[in-house]
Amino acid sequence: MTLLSSALLATAALMFAAVSQAGEEATPKIDQTSLLKRIDSKDASMVILDVRSPEEFAKGHVPGAINIPHTHLPARISEVADAGDKDIVIYCATGIRSEQSVHRLRENGFTRLLHLDGDMKAWEEKKRPLTK
Numbered sequence: 001m002t003l004l005s006s007a008l009l010a011t012a013a014l015m016f017a018a019v020s021q022a023g024e025e026a027t028p029k030i031d032q033t034s035l036l037k038r039i040d041s042k043d044a045s046m047v048i049l050d051v052r053s054p055e056e057f058a059k060g061h062v063p064g065a066i067n068i069p070h071t072h073l074p075a076r077i078s079e080v081a082d083a084g085d086k087d088i089v090i091y092c093a094t095g096i097r098s099e100q101s102v103h104r105l106r107e108n109g110f111t112r113l114l115h116l117d118g119d120m121k122a123w124e125e126k127k128r129p130l131t132k
Contacts, residue, residue: 009076026027027090027098027099027102027113027114027115028113028114028115028116029114029115029116029117030087030114030116031088031117032116032117032118032122032123032126032128034086035062035089036128036129037047037115039062039063040066044065044086045086045087046086046087046088046089047066047080047083047086047087047088047089048062048064048065048066048089048091049065049066049068049080049088049089049090049091049101050062050065050066050067050091050092050120051066051067051068051069051070051073051090051091051092051097051098051100051101052069052070052092052093052120053069054067054069054099056093056120058132059132060124060130060131060132061120061131061132062091062116062120062123062128062129062130062131063073063129063130064131065078065091065131066080068080070092070097070098070100070101070104073101073105074104075122077104077105077108078112079084080105083110084109084112085112086112087112087113087114088110088112088114089114089115089116089117090102090105090113090114090115090116091119091120091123092119092120093119093120093121094119094120094121095115095119098115098116098119099115103113112115122126
């Protein structure tokens with residue numbers, strides 16, 4: 001492969017990546033302190049969605065969270081159907097399942113989506129309150 005063809009291939013790959021990401025907007029983050037304030041004030045304008053497994057959820061979750069594992073979300077989307085006019089705060093262990101869930105929720109018309117900054121890993125590291 002010549003240097004020119006390598007450069008063209010690299011340029012094409014970068015352009016493809018940029019086009020692929022352009023259609024998917026970044027999910028706004030909510031920091032832990034802001035979420036805690038909303039939980040403490042019993043803010044009814046949000047739903048907290050834990051998309052980890054039931055076993056992970058049982059070991060400890062953000063107070064007030066509901067659990068719909070990311071793999072079950074397509075079949076259980078009706079459980080959050082009435083949250084269309086609320087902020088949906090989504091988290092998992094590290095962020096990968098959260099972003100997959102955000103994508104699925106966007107496909108179903110949800111727009112008020114927030115990703116918990118740092119997910120459960122950071123929540124536990126900062127010794128935030130857990131419900132078991």
